[in-house]
Amino acid sequence: MAEAIIPTSIRPKTNLSRLPIRRIVAPPSRLRSAGRAAGGRCHNAPVSESAKLRPWSGDRAPADWGLGDGQAIPWEYAPAPESRDIVTLKSRYGLFIDGREVAAQGGAVFESVNPATEEVLAEVAKASPADVDKAIRAAGRAQKTRWGNLPGRERAKYLFRIARILQERAREFAVLESMDSGKPIKESRDVDVPLVAAHFWYYAGWADKLEYAFPGRVAKPLGVAAQVIPWNFPLLMLAWKIAPALAAGNTVVLKPASTTPLSALLFAEVCRQADLPPGVVNIVPGPAAIGMHLVSHPGVDKVAFTGSTEVGKLIHKATAGTDKAITLELGGKAANIVFEDAALDQAVEGIVNGIYFNQGEVCCAGSRLLVQESVQGPLIEKLKDRLSTIRVGDPLDKNTDVGAINSKAQLEKITELVASGVEEGAEIYQPACDLPDRGWFFRPTLFTNVAQSHRIAKEEIFGPVLSVLTFRTPDEAVEKANNTPYGLSAGIWTEKGSRILWMVRQMRAGVVWANTFNRFDPTSPFGGYKESGFGREGGMHGLHAYVRLERR
Structure with a gap:
């Protein structure tokens, strides 16, 4: 975001409620003109000085901001990079089995690549089926x-110790997560890592209270849990799964995504630092075939998977006919619904957070915006103005709002689906944006005049792409929101509490946010319906997924 440092003596004659709520910034018109002066909008373009005085070139006079003719206001465009020095990368990482780092059988490795620079960060051991067998035996x-x-x-005590170490090493984890996944450092630092520690704190509190969690029953662990996590929230999904499993007395064999294995392997160091007994947590990076071998292994008692619906269906088939407990958290195509009585400026911030957070690489992203016809025009104009302030660039720059797409393959998928939207007749808007020369980046994209039959309105894109549809009545909004094979999440923006409660009852979505979006808490369950999977993670529901209840 291009930010303005505004002297306290200046009292701009403007409605500050129109501005983003995170910090005071200049009006969009100012940001556009200033962005051109600094070398491009949407991008953290460097300047020769950390702060310069620039004359106004916008559409309003300096007097509108309490300035005399010729006076200027200081604008700050200098990059604010987080240091990589906090992270010590090894040239090669092994598997983590039975409390030790070991090479893969046969010595096979693969490369972990920084999506923002395309540089190889490290070589990582590629687990074989024999390695997975070894890890499962250790866990058993x-x-x-x-x-x-x-x-x-x-x-x-062990979980509390892990939580404390995670907090002590929070900056290290945040930087590594951004380097390995491409997400902005302010999201890794302010959202992901704090939530990771919070999940371990939360489930540590339940570990000695299972009799209260399940009154009248005896809660027993299931055994060995096979956990397969995605690349969009590598460390957070690890915490969602490992923390409740360990609290309930289970042991774990975890397979991280092959494009983002490094934070899981750094977590292995935390397990050793916390003196976790050998074999309690095992980490086996590798390709998709290794994940299938893991979840179908007869030595596994519980399967937890977060990822695509396509792979989730394969896992469901592989475990059918067994006595394995299973939790699937799969894809989504969430509707973010804005009624005419909503606070539009607040809604715009929620819309931006709902789809452009983590580059839109979020299963519960609000990728479909349903707007009541009477406010479509003003809302879209506000949204376009807001998009012009988004900064795309180096994930380690603290000013970056949208970082790098996780992989070249994912970038190609996003590009192909956006092209289909144009071909099918939707109207595309992208703010002018100078993208970095290296890395895999995509401009924040807004589609209007979208039909429900368009691919961009039906398929999960997993990128910074928003499709806008309209509705007239609440019934029509519900019909369009439910017109999807997915049922993971939704958002509602309205001043009427009764309407919120009515909509929640009508919509088939596992999580519904009211006048906000993408709010998470370790005490709250998360999961979906239909092709978004089944089971819940988080809260007591997440604990329930890892125990077998018996009568006293």
Whole structure:
């Protein structure tokens, strides 16, 4: 975001409610003209000085801001990069099995690449089926001989220790996560890593209270949990799965995504630092075939998968006919619904957060914007103005709003779907944006005049692409919101509480946000319906997924 440092003596004659709520910034017209002067909008273009005085070139006079003729206001465009020095990268990482780092059988490796620079960060051991078998045996031994027999209060001590170490090493994890995944550092630093620690704190608190969580029942661990996590929130999805599993007395074999394995392998260091017993957590990076071998292994008692609906269906088939407990958190095509009585400026911020957060690489992203016809015009204009302030660029720059797409393959998928939207007749808007010369980046994109039959309105894009549809009545909004094979999340923007409650009852979505979007908390369950999967993670529901309840 191009920000203005505004002297306190200046009292601009403008409606500050139109401005983004995070910080005071200049009006969009000012940002556009200033962006051109600095070398481009949407991009963290460097300047020769950290702060310069620039004359107004916008559409309003200096007097409108309390300035005399010829006076200027200081604008700051200098990059604010986070240091990479906090992270010590090894040239090669091994598997984490039975408390030790080991090479893969046969010595096979793959490369982990920084999506913002296309540089190779490290070589990572590629697990083989034999390595997975070894990890499952280690997890089974640990569960039966030690971890499953520990009192809850003792398991809690380990989880508390992990949470504390995560907080102590928070900056290190945030920088590594942004380097490996491409997400902006301010999201890794302010959202992901704090939530990771919070999940371990939360489930540590439940570890010795299972009898209260499930009154009248005896909660017993399931055994060995096979967990497969995606590349969009590598560390956070690890916490969502490992924390409740360990709290309930299970042991874990986790397979991170092959494009983002490094934060999981750094977490292995945390496990050693916390003196977690060997075999309780095992980490086996590798290709998709290794994930299928893991979840279908007869030594596994619980399967938890977050990823695409296509792969989720394959896992469901592979586990059919077994006694494995299974949780699937799959794709989404969420509707973000704005009624005419909504606070439009607040809604715009929620819309931007809903789709452009983490480059839109979010399963619950609000990728379909349903707008009541009477406010479509003003809302779209406000949204376009807001898009012109978004900064695209280096994920390690603290000013960056939209970072790099996770992989070249994902960028090609986004590009192909956006091209289909244009071909099918939707109207595209992209703010002028100078993208970096290297790396995989995509401009924030807005489509209007979208039909429900368009691919961009039906398929999960997993990128910074928003499709706008309109509605006239609440019934029509519900019909369009539910017109999808997915059922993960939705958002509602209205001043009427009764309307919110009515809409929630009518919509088939696992999570519905009211006058906000993408709010997460470890105490709250998360999961979907239909092709978005089944089961819940987070809260007591997430704990329930890792226990077998027996009568006293």
